[in-house]
Amino acid sequence: MSNKLPGALFVIGLGPGDAALVTPEVTAALARCTDVFGYFPYVARVPERPGLMRHASDNREEIARAQAALACAAAGGQVAVVSGGDPGVFAMASAVFEAIEHGPAAWQALDIQVLPGISAMLAAAARVGAPLGHDFAVVSLSDNLKPWELVLHRLRAAASAGFALALYNPISRARPWQLGAALTALRDILPLETPVIFASAVTRPDERIEILTLAEAAAEPDRADMRTMVLIGTAETRRIARGDGLSDWVYAPRSAGPRSTGPRSAGARPA
Amino acid sequence: MSNKLPGALFVIGLGPGDAALVTPEVTAALARCTDVFGYFPYVARVPERPGLMRHASDNREEIARAQAALACAAAGGQVAVVSGGDPGVFAMASAVFEAIEHGPAAWQALDIQVLPGISAMLAAAARVGAPLGHDFAVVSLSDNLKPWELVLHRLRAAASAGFALALYNPISRARPWQLGAALTALRDILPLETPVIFASAVTRPDERIEILTLAEAAAEPDRADMRTMVLIGTAETRRIARGDGLSDWVYAPRSAGPRSTGPRSAGARPA
Known part of the structure; x- marks a missing residue:
């Protein structure tokens, strides 16, 4: 990890699997990171290169992983936390913010960006x-x-x-x-x-x-x-x-009418 | 439009706006298209180039637009229908399949691919x-x-x-x-x-x-x-x-407990 300050944390969505579905924004962020944290198969999808430390962990370790990534960023790292699909849908973004809320004040001062991905x-x-x-x-x-x-x-x-x-x-x-x-x-x-x-x-x-x-x-x-x-x-x-x-x-058709399971009274207007 | 057969139709999501959020898959598909159909501001986001015909229309014309795109593909065009965000979320994908279901049989034989985008x-x-x-x-x-x-x-x-x-x-x-x-x-x-x-x-x-x-x-x-x-x-x-x-x-926290608006009985198991 770099010792230069300040650190940054990118919460990244890698998409469903095909490299052609990784956004250029994510590719650029990964290229500047010093450390990448995530569940084993997602970290394995980030290409190895000199200067990038990979920290893979099990899939029941979300909060511990988020804490480790935040500590790394607080120490000056350019850190990626990677999820499959989109990081905001049953993935690491919630865990990162949960760790921030209950963590040291220094974590709240970090530069954090959530980079969306193609959701599963x-x-x-x-x-x-x-x-x-x-x-x-x-x-x-x-x-x-x-x-x-x-x-x-x-x-x-x-x-x-x-x-x-x-x-x-x-x-x-x-x-x-x-x-x-x-x-x-x-x-x-x-x-x-x-x-x-x-x-x-x-x-x-x-x-x-x-x-x-x-x-x-x-x-x-x-x-x-x-x-x-x-x-x-x-x-x-x-x-x-x-x-x-x-x-x-x-x-799914674009229209939904009274045939649906909702109420049958159409055309009502609010007071 | 090309007269070579067979045609193809790509139903494309351009993402929310930033070019860094357009997937490489979408960029590659747009590069081989002969015709692009969509609502004015979305078509305007597709770079102009020789050999690409742009067909922009108003935002209340979804079915007519889908029909025009399908007809173009049936005539041998390599056709893109573009939406902002993801094409499958309140966008053109439903309109295209609705037009196919109610259109000529030839449309059902077309090569069609839906290419996801970063949803709004x-x-x-x-x-x-x-x-x-x-x-x-x-x-x-x-x-x-x-x-x-x-x-x-x-x-x-x-x-x-x-x-x-x-x-x-x-x-x-x-x-x-x-x-x-x-x-x-x-x-x-x-x-x-x-x-x-x-x-x-x-x-x-x-x-x-x-x-x-x-x-x-x-x-x-x-x-x-x-x-x-x-x-x-x-x-x-x-x-x-x-x-x-x-x-x-x-x-959103990762856990939802009895504090939520759902039923309070936890731990029940199905028969």
């Missing part, structure tokens, strides 16, 4: 069409940091109100049943043929994308894994044949 | 910290294509369930009262001090970002305009002083 949900959506093209909600299925009943409550509230859904952290070895439970709960609210997309390793060599119905997905949630983004449509979501004859496009 | 909401969020760092919902306030009561219903449902909110299309000359009505409705659900961000022209030379309370925002919705992204926190959103002493950071 929008990269996945692009692969199948425009399933998030109208109102949608984004939910983490992890119950490590919130009660499971709250996760279910939010899923039910959003689906009942006609939001499409993007689910992060759908499944892991430590949380094997949550995705199945979520899809089963949604089966009571949405039509059984509602499109559900399991998009794994999007834009990476082992990308795998499946378009299922809600009934199919609820019956086989194990088709998803830790690297899967789950997108769920609404009663209005459309599924049409693709030119290749092999797959489909899925999109 | 995530660029705005990055500027102020991590206000969308936990569960959030994305809502268009436009009642051109859905009843206003449905917009309100979705806002209330999402805020009541503890989602942060990202609001697109908050205000325009034709829709002057909707943002004020939305914020007034949310004042009945969220604490008056809930952070509200008005982020205008994000990453552009005239960028203007204000962090308000919900009470302040509801009292002065006219501080927003057509180019404003509105982000609304939750009862748990944190606001902390920034190092420059002039502004604040806003972030």
Whole structure:
């Protein structure tokens, strides 16, 4: 780490995986950094070069990682904290600001920039069409940091109100049943043929994308894994044949009418 | 337009404005296109060059624009349809697939790719910290294509369930009262001090970002305009002083507990 002051901290989104989806802003910031902190597979995506120290850690170490990065920047480092996708969506940005709020005053004085990245949900959506093209909600299925009943409550509230859904952290070895439970709960609210997309390793060599119905997905949630983004449509979501004859496009129509699950009185105006 | 077959259609996200946020994938696609279609200010962001025909149109012409682009691709053109931000978030991707579903069969056989962009909401969020760092919902306030009561219903449902909110299309000359009505409705659900961000022209030379309370925002919705992204926190959103002493950071904590507006029974497990 450099000993020149003042240090700086970049909270960086690397996008879903393909180098062609890394923004020039991020590439430029990484080129001037002295230290990069992050979860092993994300740090591995930052090219090695002389003068760059790589600090990789496990994925349950967010606050400790944020603290180490802030301490490094406070000591004069030009520091990057890297996340896959966008750093502000279930990723390191919240952990960094949480560490700042509860850390030494010197950390609050640091030059900090959050550099957005192509989010996993929008990269996945692009692969199948425009399933998030109208109102949608984004939910983490992890119950490590919130009660499971709250996760279910939010899923039910959003689906009942006609939001499409993007689910992060759908499944892991430590949380094997949550995705199945979520899809089963949604089966009571949405039509059984509602499109559900399991998009794994999007834009990476082992990308795998499946378009299922809600009934199919609820019956086989194990088709998803830790690297899967789950997108769920609404009663209005459309599924049409693709030119290749092999797959489909899925999109949200631009209009939502009284057919949706919302109230049926149209045209009301506020007082 | 080229007469060589087969044509192709790229549905492209140009990001929020800064050229450093355009992905290399998008830059490469634009370099091989013969025709670019879009709303005037977005088409203006695509560099002119010999061999590229620019087709700019008004912002209420989405379906006609999509049809013109598809016809151009069907005739052998290498065609880009450009949106600001991400093309799959209240932008051209839905319009393109809607036009395909209801158009001639030849359009369904076209080679189509959706290329994601940095969305306006995530660029705005990055500027102020991590206000969308936990569960959030994305809502268009436009009642051109859905009843206003449905917009309100979705806002209330999402805020009541503890989602942060990202609001697109908050205000325009034709829709002057909707943002004020939305914020007034949310004042009945969220604490008056809930952070509200008005982020205008994000990453552009005239960028203007204000962090308000919900009470302040509801009292002065006219501080927003057509180019404003509105982000609304939750009862748990944190606001902390920034190092420059002039502004604040806003972030969503990673944990959500029984303090949230969801149900209070923690730890329940599915049968």
